[in-house]
Amino acid sequence: MILSHHFFNGYYSKLILLLLVLQANTAYPQNFLSGEIQSCSNQFVSIYRMKGEKRYLIDSVATDENGKFRYELPSALQPGMLLLLDEKGKKLKFVYDRHDIQFSLEDMDRLQTIQFIGSDENEIWFRYLKLRDESNLKLKLLGQLLDAYPQQTAYYKRSEKEYNNLQNNYLSFIKRVNKHHGNSYVYSLIRTDFPTVVPVQRKLTDKKEFLIEHFLDSVDFTDTLLLNSDILTKKMVDFVALFQRDELTINEVQIEFNKALDQILVRAAEKESMYIFVLEFFIEGFTEMGLSTVTDYLSGLPHYKTDCLTQETMLKIEKLVEPFRNVQIGAIAPPINCNLLDGKPFSLNQVNSKSTIIVFWSVHCPFCLELLPKLKTLKLQHPEIEIVSIIVGKQRDDVEMFIKQEKLDWFHVFDGLNWKSPITDAYKVYGTPTLFLLNEKHQIIAKPMTFQELDTIIKN
Structure with missing residues (x-):
């Protein structure tokens, strides 16, 4: 039998109509x-x-x-x-x-x-928030009492019982939500947000170690829908904060933060979109904090699995970290081509010295105004060092007055673009003062956090 042209036209028309109906039926309902x-x-x-x-x-x-x-x-x-x-x-x-x-x-x-x-999801979520806030406050107060009182006393035993009851009440709520709504989005949020239950008998140091070991146990880093909330980011920030201790120097704190990030990134690497999100989140955050040791670590892409990523994803990640690699220790400092405060053209290439200090500062920054006279003294002690100051601001009058008053005799770069300057962007500077130390090849050899750190590096 020979099928006619009209048959095919009618057949394909019906097929297209059927596909449209199926597509409409599989679309999400309007909410x-x-x-x-x-x-x-x-x-x-x-x-x-x-x-x-x-x-x-x-x-x-x-x-x-x-x-x-x-x-x-x-x-x-x-x-x-x-x-x-x-x-x-x-x-x-x-x-x-x-x-x-x-x-x-x-x-x-x-x-x-x-x-x-x-709206069952929000009923559950707001009940959880109420339970969480009330329980966390009581658990914190009881935990402090239990850490202070001898275990043999009757008061300790009563407090311990109340502490355990609160935790059990907490866990019972989570189990009920899991039983009836285990596949829901709200359960994913609660499971992620849920605080780690710490056994009451542990010592303070043991509690910290226990928290670090188990803090991320309830987080599913393959669940990319968690990125559509602030629950995961708060959880990760709280985890990193566990690694901070008052007795540590700023450099030691950054090393500890890198240990925390290592644990997060090894989990996030299982899902490429999760890895990119986590990497970008922490790079932006630690850059704004001025913690360059951490951003240098992140720009090295720890636990980055190139074998399972698409070319598009790899390009996206490289584009994300490239600006930070340009200012990490060991890199050649980005070029600076701009006018000085007096209007004369300036290029970093014209600086030929054994060491060069680049300092980003603002006349409205009290820490900067305290730092600059110290740099002046340092330069008098080490005349072989050149200083290039990048002025972050829009108005030149106050800047000129301060420089003249303090007799700061070095290069002062000023473009009047404030934080929109391509120089601050190239050097990934988000706060003042920010310091870079270059060698004779203009290679970045240090990014000191304080003048004391800079002074120690130069003396050694």
């Missing part, structure tokens, strides 16, 4: 965020999606005279945390798991009055 905030009548509230600590605006919606609003959420919106922000900057976070969210609230300052209508 709404509806609320009543009595204290927010006749104003705009903004709705954001979360990505770690960052937030991205979805839309703004107007409330009526009763503070009511209804917003149709984008169909492509992934499960995650939603942030609601009123005109006064007050915040309210929700768990979104592709279900409608409907709530009522008296005041943004009184979140305990919130009520949900048909």
Whole structure:
């Protein structure tokens, strides 16, 4: 039998129609965020999606005279945390798991009055937050008492019993959520956020070691939906903070932080999108803190598995870390081509000295104003050293007055672009003062955190 041209046209038309129907049936249903905030009548509230600590605006919606609003959420919106922000900057976070969210609230300052209508995820989440905050406070106070009192006393035993009851109550709640909502997004958030249960009998030093060993046990680093909230980032920051001790110097603290990051990154490396997120999060954070030993470590891509990454992902990671590699110890300092404060052109290439100090400073920074006279004394003691100061600011009058008053006789680079300067960007500078020490080849040999550290390096 010979099939006609019309048969094929009709057949393909029906096939296309069937595919469209199937696609429509598999699309996610439309969901709404509806609320009543009595204290927010006749104003705009903004709705954001979360990505770690960052937030991205979805839309703004107007409330009526009763503070009511209804917003149709984008169909492509992934499960995650939603942030609601009123005109006064007050915040309210929700768990979104592709279900409608409907709530009522008296005041943004009184979140305990919130009520949900048909949003199980948020009912569970807010119950968990209440239990967590109440339990953590009591556990902290009881833990301090148990550390101070002898174990043989009756008071210790009563406190120990109450401590264990609180922890068991905590664990029972988690088990109930797991039993009834084990596959839900809210359970993933609670499991990640849930604090590590520490046995009460352990000594203080043992408790710290126990926490470090088990703090990340409940975190699933292959669950990339965790990135759509700030729960994972807070967990990671709290873990890194466990490695800080008061008696450590700033350099010793950075070495300890690297140990913490190593434990995080070896877990994150199992999922490339997770690894990129974690790497970027910590590079940005530690750069802003000025902890260059940590950013140098991260730019080395620890636990980076090239064999299981796509070419596109590899290029993305390399693009992320390349600017930091350009200013890590051992790298040739990025070029500086700009006018000096007096208007004369300047290039770092024209500096020919055994050692060069590059200092980023601002006239509005009290630490900078304390540092610069010390650099002046250092230069008098070591005339073979050249100093190049990069002035971070927009106004030159106060700068010129200070330089003239202190008689700072070295190169002063000024472009008036403040923090938008390509020089601060090239050197990944986010705070002042920031120091770089170069050798005669303009190779970065140190990034001292303090003048004392710089002075010690030069003397040795």
